[in-house]
Amino acid sequence: MREGSIRTTSFDVAALAGVSQSAVSRAFKPGSSIAAETREKVLDAARKLNYVPNSIASSLTTHRSNIVAIILGDLNNPFYTHVLQTFGRELQALNRHMLVFTLTEDMHTDDAIMQLLPYQVDGVILTSAQLSTRMVGMCHDRGIPVVLFNRYIPNTGAFGVRCDNPAGGRQIAEAFLAAGARTFAMITGDPKGTTSADRATGFVDRLLDAGIPRSAINSYEGGSSYEGGVEAAKAMMANDATPPDAIFGINDIMAMGAMDVLRIEYGLRVPEDVMVAGFDDIPEGARLPYRLTTVRQPINRMVRATLDLLNLENPDSSVDIASDLPIGGHLVWRNTIPPAKSE
Amino acid sequence: MREGSIRTTSFDVAALAGVSQSAVSRAFKPGSSIAAETREKVLDAARKLNYVPNSIASSLTTHRSNIVAIILGDLNNPFYTHVLQTFGRELQALNRHMLVFTLTEDMHTDDAIMQLLPYQVDGVILTSAQLSTRMVGMCHDRGIPVVLFNRYIPNTGAFGVRCDNPAGGRQIAEAFLAAGARTFAMITGDPKGTTSADRATGFVDRLLDAGIPRSAINSYEGGSSYEGGVEAAKAMMANDATPPDAIFGINDIMAMGAMDVLRIEYGLRVPEDVMVAGFDDIPEGARLPYRLTTVRQPINRMVRATLDLLNLENPDSSVDIASDLPIGGHLVWRNTIPPAKSE
Known part of the structure; x- marks a missing residue:
């Protein structure tokens, strides 16, 4: 049998590490209180002896x-x-x-x-x-x-x-309104989930409260992906050659896709020609080409x-x-x- | 005891589903051959009876x-x-x-x-x-x-x-040389790994073979991240106000960071003022703002x-x-x- 066989026990590890058997057990038990130095000693000894406790057997008793x-x-x-x-x-x-x-x-x-x-x-x-x-x-x-x-x-x-997704949607609506926007588009995400629907509801409700007519708020499906944001922006431009004043990407990655296609393929400036906002605050949206205004998810x-x-x-x-x-x-x-x- | 107790056995599931006990076992066994319809019947019955096999117990015998x-x-x-x-x-x-x-x-x-x-x-x-x-x-x-x-x-x-990382590095060097580049920078990744070193070696060797002097090839550490690519490009510009003819980002994400900062903060055009290439072919590098030339990892x-x-x-x-x-x-x-x- 090789050195370090599977039959090595915690007793052997304790002996080599110069610690108690209970310390060996604690070194391998998630969340146990054990000094870092003691744990290191145990792990060193365990490596030398090729010892590993069997979590699977112990989970049978602990569930x-x-x-x-x-x-x-x-x-x-x-x-x-x-x-x-x-x-x-x-x-x-x-x-x-x-x-x-x-x-x-x-x-x-x-x-x-x-x-x-x-x-x-x-x-x-x-x-x-x-x-x-x-x-x-x-x-x-x-x-x-x-x-x-x-x-x-x-x-x-x-x-x-x-x-709080509805509250976030309202904040974006308020920022757009304060900057003078009067026509709007939303790029929405997964229609089966609550997240996209809640953000859209907060956004639209706040706009309606401000007296914006429902006909001034269009909605395009973006499937929650970058590519979906690109396609939604293209559909928006095909629908109406003049862009809306402001576009709310229900998440950042769709807003980024929309910004790229609007600037590069349609020559629009953000925010001079069209305002954009996202939701999530992913690090990618903070990068130089985007500097995206958004709602930070904590x-x-x-x-x-x-x-x-x-x-x-x-x-x-x-x-x-x-x-x-x-x-x-x-x-x-x-x-x-x-x-x-x-x- | 509640309906669907943990004591339900595969026998109960087989009876309800109208299939054999072996079919129940196969329905839960990874990689087993079983008709999709039979598997659905078993899963439906298992759900109704709240039955789940215990993989942990079986892994004790099978290892x-x-x-x-x-x-x-x-x-x-x-x-x-x-x-x-x-x-x-x-x-x-x-x-x-x-x-x-x-x-x-x-x-x-x-x-x-x-x-x-x-x-x-x-x-x-x-x-x-x-x-x-x-x-x-x-x-x-x-x-x-x-x-x-x-x-x-x-x-x-x-x-x-x-x-084949050295071969990929050589391909990038050849593409740069063919386009007329004579001065070069590399943005390198994890210094502990083999990947960055192998790509850099292939790149530099090919340039030296073509008679490019070693003094015309500078190297900057980019830490394998977007932010690292940004910082490496800034360090490069601080080192020498005129950029090299061509920059090889050892991975795409660093090349993207470098492109962004060079275009937005230094007003350089890619590829007119500086050529850029990456490595990996991540979908992000294919997007409109980058259209990055790169080596595709399969x-x-x-x-x-x-x-x-x-x-x-x-x-x-x-x-x-x-x-x-x-x-x-x-x-x-x-x-x-x-x-x-x-x-």
Whole structure:
């Protein structure tokens, strides 16, 4: 048998590291309190002896795998790459691991969860739009919390962490109105989700309140992607040779696609010829060619609220459901809406 | 006890679905041959009865978890988002799941693998640069293959799937030379990895062969990010008020950052005042404002080669190590290098 065989025990590791067996156990147990130096000693000894504890066997008794599943609907929007990075960092700090599921077009979220349940995940985070009440029930029966990120689905029993999307839509409408805009276009996202609809509702309601006629507000589907933003702007220009005063991209990546095509293919200046705003505040929208005015989604706070609702540290305690309330975003002024006109 | 208790067995599901128990087992077993209609019947019945098989228990006997671990070094480069999406799609088609680890600055790849081993993953894919021979040995002792994606680390015993980076660097040098460039700058990436160094070597060697003096080739560190590309271009302009004839961004995202700052802050035209090329062919570089000439990394082929080396379907058979050979990329001509000058 080779040195470092799989039969090495925690006793051997403790002996080599000069620590207690309990320290070995804590070094490998997520969230344990252990001095960094002691942990290093244990890991060094474990490496030398080729020792690894068997999490799978221990999860059979604890019914906890220390794995959180994340189901991603759309990585074409860089917002979700930043979300994934943030969850990765925060879950790692909690010594949890991420099982990542990227949904393909033909797969329902229910089927994805069905495939993840056998791993006894400690929680499920969803950024996709569809989910059945039945599936949420199945997770809850197993003590597995489900949190929808950047959306909610009414009456499913799942928590939904989100920015205050209607309020954000209203803020964009106000900024456009203050700068003198009177005709508008929206580029909308996923029609199945609540996020795009809520932002559009806030935006349109505020414009109607200000006396803008509904006929002065057009809407184009942009599918939540850069390419969708390009196509929506082209459809808008084909529809009417003069652009509206202001365009609200329901997310930044669509606003960026629209800006590029309007400037490069139609020779329009932003904001002189057409104002543009987005939503999310992805780092890409802050770059030199865009300097996009937008509503910042508080990703860090949303991620922490999600982890609070998953209640990983004390799964048997009750959850603070206040974390399910919408979190306020805020307007980030850059260059794509001019300052308010003074009367 | 509630309807749909955890004690429901595959026998109950088979009875309700009107199929055999073996069909139930196949419906949940990754890679099994089963008619889509039969699988749907089983899943419907399983949902009604709230039945889920316990993969964790079965992995104890098979020593296979159907989980592949992916350790990502850098999601700031969109190339890796596309890589993650491609692995997600391909692994799902094989009914495998992805445990994703995003490395933080202070964490060594060895520690990440140490944390993943207890899950009895079926393979490890790495896109980060550091890895010890000892850790590769630990994985191999457990029958867990390790594949480095878009890099290799000499003498570790791990496979390294990659594009032919020196050849790609040479192609860019030739395109610049043919268009009449005589002075050059490189914006380099991660100094710890092989990828940036190999591209730079191919580029510089080809220029030296063409009689370009080494003093006409400057190099700036860009850290593999958009922001790094911006800073490298600024450093270049601070160093010498006249730009070089041609800039090679060792990856597209750095080339994009450089293009933006050179055009917007220094008023230079691309390619009239300065030629630019990248490497990777990320979709972002093909967009209207960039139309970047670059070398396409064959992501789909690289992902399939990685999966071949992981040998998930027949872990006891030998691997075709030809998949470890560099895969040729090819030059994608767009707008940032003019056509060859005719003499």
